[in-house]
Amino acid sequence: MESTTVNTFIQMDTSSLVDKVEANLVQLLVDRKLKIGDVIPTEIDLSKNLGVSRTVTREALLRLRMRGLIETKKKKGSVITSPDIFSIIGKSLDPHLLDQETLKEIFEMRLVLEIGMADFLFQNITAEHIKELKEIVKNEPDTSEDYVFHIDHEITFHGKLYEITGNQTLKKFQKLLLPVFDYVHNSGLLKKPATIKKFVSHKGLVDILENGSPELFRNAMRNHLENHFLRIFS
Amino acid sequence: MESTTVNTFIQMDTSSLVDKVEANLVQLLVDRKLKIGDVIPTEIDLSKNLGVSRTVTREALLRLRMRGLIETKKKKGSVITSPDIFSIIGKSLDPHLLDQETLKEIFEMRLVLEIGMADFLFQNITAEHIKELKEIVKNEPDTSEDYVFHIDHEITFHGKLYEITGNQTLKKFQKLLLPVFDYVHNSGLLKKPATIKKFVSHKGLVDILENGSPELFRNAMRNHLENHFLRIFS
DNA sequence: TAGTAGTATTATGTATAACATAATGCTAAC
DNA sequence: GTTAGCATTATGTTATACATAATACTACTA
Incomplete structure (x- = not known):
């Protein structure tokens, strides 16, 4: 707690006009006064109604557009869209x-996610899924020796796992982080493959998914990913 | 593959001037021509050098600001900042x-994260952490009966866990999702508490962290969170 | 009458100029 | 040496005009 005297001061409103207009428009969306698919008035109309210049209106609209709340077409004006956070972030996430x-840390986070997914995987997995996974790992060498990580193959396999969870948000999140993984793989950050005594391959993971338990899977996945992980930092 | 005739057409560049200026500036950052802390020229200087109007420059700078790449102060101009993805997302994530x-799905994702964290928790946890956790859960009722979830208490406890992992990104991600949890808790989405036979309390979790294993912790956490989870959808 | 070329309209995109405002630095008075 | 007050500067905001692209409309031709 601060001194009471200080607390009697009123916080000044330092926000700019654009800030206010933006908040104003968002509030309209939240209150469902405007629903998805609705077209919002033209810049000029908005400016008149809000009593600000067109410049300010434009900047506020630009912000909404960047937040994925609206889409702007020439002539027709802007329409409300359902925001897909992850694709928005993706556009402005440059590894x-x-x-x-x-x-x-993002790599660590991936590890956390893929270990934590185990329960959901076993809960949702079908014979069809197993079949698809086996197809993916078919041409993979059996042992870990001189096994070269092919980033595309990696993505296909692990992406499938995310898909099986049935959680779209999770899947989108993975897609979001893909450029990061891709970047790390292609940018010399990776050191020589670390030699782990007993490396669990993709095939091994599929086998556990078919016959094992969430517990087994978690340990196997940890082993599998740590092999990647150890390659990043000495 | 499409017909060869069609392929001979050259894709038109439909991007706007602002798009180009934005890409141009981002490229400068990527190429490390501009480093964190550097101040970038004034809007007017930029406009002159790029050969575009101040309007365009302003819009491009606004975009960079929304992407967290720069911060703008009056008089001093803009300075390059290290982008914090999660705080950016947070600003545009409205539950x-x-x-x-x-x-x-976001709730599910939380479940995945907190189960997957187990290994990192046991790897990083210290006696000091245990002490802090015990302090947090001190005033909590022992059994699950008529236990009312206090959202603040929830946040304090689980937030501490994220902190213990030592992964800043993970912690930020949790902070990002907090408004979502808060919203769900306060918006009538939650049904009556689901009665689970053997409910694991926060105290139970701390106990396992002190004396148990990652395996035990994962199961306990799953049990603990499912109690929340079941309250959302019938 | 149908179909298309050409024109009009409209709302966003861009440019320019001017003034407002806030932060900073400078100067002079005490 | 401190501070009030002024000057300076770069962003914030307004206003106006024109460019451009998408749509709607019109009229002409087959």
Whole structure:
């Protein structure tokens, strides 16, 4: 708690006009006064009704557009759209601009996700899924020796796992982070393959999915991913 | 593959001037021509050098600002900042604008994360952490009967767990999703508490962290969170 | 009458100029 | 040496005009 005297001060409203207009428009969406598919008035109409210049209106609309709340077409004006956070983020997530520490942590996060997924996998998996997974890993070498990670193959396999969980948001999240993984794989951050005594391959994972338990799967996945992981930082 | 005739057509460049300027500036960042902390020229200087109007430059800068790549101060101009994806997302993540299915999936995602965290928790946890956790759960009732979830208490406890992992990105991600949880808790989406035979309390979790194993913790956490989870959808 | 070329209309995209405002630095008075 | 007050500067905001692309409309031709 601060001194009572200080607390009597009123916080100034330092927000700009654009801030206010933006908040105003978002509030309209939240209140469902405007629903998905609705077209919103033209910049000029909005400006008149809000009592601000067209410039300000434009900047506010630009922000909404960047947030994925509207789409703007020439002539027809803007229409409300359902925001897909992850695709929005994806557009402005440039791995080149992340520092090494963050990249490492994102890799860790992937590890956490794929270990934590186990229960959902076993809960949702079907014979059909198993079949598809087997198809994916068919041409993969059996042992870990001189096994070269092919990033595309990696993505296909692990992407399938995310898909099996049935959780669209999770899947989108993975898709979002793909460029990051891709970047790490292609940018010399990876060291020589670390040799782990007993490396679990994709085939091994599929086998466990078919015959094993969530517990077994978690350990196997940890082993599998740690092999990647250890390659990033000495 | 399409017909060869069609392929001979050259894709038109439909991007707007603002698009180009934005890409141009981002490229500068990526190429490390501009580093974190650097101040970038004034809008007027940029406009002159790029050969576009101040309007265009402003819009491009606004986009960079929304992407968290720069911060703008009056008078001093803009400075390059290290982008914090999650705080950016947070600003444009409004639970009110998400549909029920997505909300449910985000809750599932939390479950996945907190189960998957187990290994990292046991790897990083110290006696000091245990002490702090015990302090947090001190005033909590022992059994599950008529136990009322206090959202603040929830956040404190689970937030601490994220913190213990030592993964800043993970922690930020949790912080990002907090408004979503808060919204769900306060918006009537939650049904009556589901009665699970053997409910694991926060105290139970701390106990396992002190004396148990990752395996035990995962099962306990699953049990613990499912109690929340079952309250969302009938 | 149907179909198309050409024109009009309209709303966003871009440019320019001017003033408002806030943060910073400078100067002079005490 | 401190501070009030002014000057400076770069962003914030307004206003106006024109460019451009998408749509709607019109009239002409087969």
